[in-house]
Amino acid sequence: MASAPYQVHTRRMEDFSAHELYALLKMRVDVFVVEQKCPYPELDGKDVGALHVTLLDGDDLLACARILPPSQAQDPVKIGRVVVSPSHRGKHLGDALMREAIAVCEQHFLGHAIALSAQSHLQLFYQSFDFAPTSAEYLEDGIPHIDMVRPVSIGRA
Numbered sequence: 001m002a003s004a005p006y007q008v009h010t011r012r013m014e015d016f017s018a019h020e021l022y023a024l025l026k027m028r029v030d031v032f033v034v035e036q037k038c039p040y041p042e043l044d045g046k047d048v049g050a051l052h053v054t055l056l057d058g059d060d061l062l063a064c065a066r067i068l069p070p071s072q073a074q075d076p077v078k079i080g081r082v083v084v085s086p087s088h089r090g091k092h093l094g095d096a097l098m099r100e101a102i103a104v105c106e107q108h109f110l111g112h113a114i115a116l117s118a119q120s121h122l123q124l125f126y127q128s129f130d131f132a133p134t135s136a137e138y139l140e141d142g143i144p145h146i147d148m149v150r151p152v153s154i155g156r157a
Helices: 018-035 093-108 120-127
Strands: 007-012 051-057 060-068 077-084 114-119 138-140 143-150
Touching: 007 093, 018 051, 018 060, 018 077, 051 093, 060 093, 077 093, 114 120, 120 143
Parallel strands: 077 114
Antiparallel strands: 007 051, 051 060, 060 077, 114 143, 138 143
16 A cells, blocks of 8 residues: 655644744745735734644645644634645645544544634535534634534544
8 A cells, every 4th residue: 555645743833843833834824814815813822732733745844734722621622724735735635634633633632522613615625524514604804714513423432
């Protein structure tokens, strides 16, 4: 069986080199602020306590996501800042990234539902990973979003 065309890393912010952290933050700003024409505070203070899932091809960052631990025992774990490098789109890396992020959530936060705030046009994409809408559509930083949750199933509890 052929190996995946990428390596997966899950790390805390302090485990990144300065160059790796720069590449991750640059990709997020390039997509979420510049490409989507959405000026908002990308550096929101939540990266320090998060787990970061990255897909790499050598030193080339292909995709990344941020996982925020539950605030309280009954709260869900949250996946956010899900992004694929514009130069690597069309390779199903979003699917791979979500599978990896969900696996990390289930490994580190057993028994917790998984929540995310999805851009509305991606609702069907997230539904393919068993996320269900839990809110009406709302604007976040000028972009339509919807809250979604992937409940804890008996097989994952």
